[in-house]
Amino acid sequence: MNEFAPVPEFARGPEIPDAGYLVTELGGGAYGITSGMVNTMFLVTKNGVVVVDAPLDLGGNLLAGIEEVTPKPITHLIYSHAHADHIGSAHLLARDDLKIIAHDRTAEFIKKAHDGNRPLPNETFSGTRRELDIDGERFVLEYKGDWHLPGNLFIHLPEHRILTAIDSFTVKNAPFFRLLFTPHVPTYFAAMDLMLEYDFETVVSGHMALFGTPDDVQTHREYIRDLRTSATEALREVDLREAAAAAGVPDDNRQARLKVWMDAVVARATELMPASWDKRLGGTDICLADNLSVVAWSAFMD
Ligand SMILES: [Zn+2]
Known part of the structure; x- marks a missing residue:
């Protein structure tokens, strides 16, 4: 018997087509893609596609979604963090010339996981910040504490005003189990303040079918x-x-x-x-x- 309250209209998000995924334009060549359970984003650049994560639940639909908007090849894959539900389909994207970028801590975690579905990154960084220029598009990767998993990144596209903060919160929905499995509650609380310091209009937070706004982060912080x-x-x-x-x-x-x-x-x-x-x-x-x-x-x- 279902003991749960029905999902309110405002929290549902768009219907997911039978294909099992939905691509949403975020503007300026950036797209969000969701299976309903997970979401992420990609950016079409002059010469190719930069993808953040390859969620398990999207599987091959990530490739199908990208092909729906561009014939360009995927040139870069950025790992937000090491968890399998967000990068467990990365093997489907792997090619010799694919740059896989992540924090050193994420690489260490994946090494220990011995999971062929999560290929090791081939470009890593230590410390708190790495700025990438990919075909003239700026990606700012920042490691500001273990609010979810060592190596977890805020990925900011300043010109597009998009912040990707996977597993930081759930848009228009109360958090999943145990504050999304945070290892340290005070750091998780602090992460909401850190997010609100960025200049963004869209936040991609990794779960459910909705992409958020700074207001959604503020609501979550209030909750x-x-x-x-x-x-x-x-x-x-x-x-x-x-x-x-x-x-x-x-x-x-x-x-x-x-x-x-x-x-x-x-x-x-x-x-x-x-x-x-x-x-x-x-x-x-x-x-x-x-x-x-x-x-x-x-x-x-x-
Ligand atoms: Zn996670």
Whole structure:
């Protein structure tokens, strides 16, 4: 039985055609492409195509989508980060003369993964910034902290005013599980501030069928701040001893005591979340407990 609220109209995004993908013009030769579950972008330059990522769920449809708009060859592939759901179709693009660009940390991660579907990058950089000029088009790659995975990049196309920040947030939808699996909640919060320092009108964030705007980043930041406010207040209100006693957990089962305490914190934080979010984001009922749990543990420990 489906226990979830229907997806509100504003959070749905466009219908995905039967072919399984949709290409959207982002202007100036830039395109977004989505399978509905994942998305990314590519730029058609004078001599070829520069692609960010090759998501697993798009598979060969990435090539089909590019062929739909240009016969030019793919010359560059930039990895946003190493996760297989975003670059697990890269082997379909691989050719001897394809430049695959990534941060050193991403290369290290892929090396350890021993996954033939994720070819190693052949052009890497260390440090926090690399600016590329590809056929006169500027790509600024910046590594500003591990908000999602070591090596994760903000990829900025200043002239096109596009920011690609894969797995940073979900446009018009509440975040996936555990704030998209961030390893460090404070760094994840800080990433929203960093994104808003860029000059952009479109943000490509990696999941669902929608591309976003600075307003969407701001809304997401407001939402996660509400998660933190609710979790912090719940931590103040819910007492570990009382929660354990209420659940009948004996003193010597310390791990179970922590578990029932955190469950009670999350339940209270859920009540404290403003109900108005249901009208501003889709999926607020799906991963709320997951997200409150990571934010509450972070508020407790970080
Ligand atoms: Zn990821």
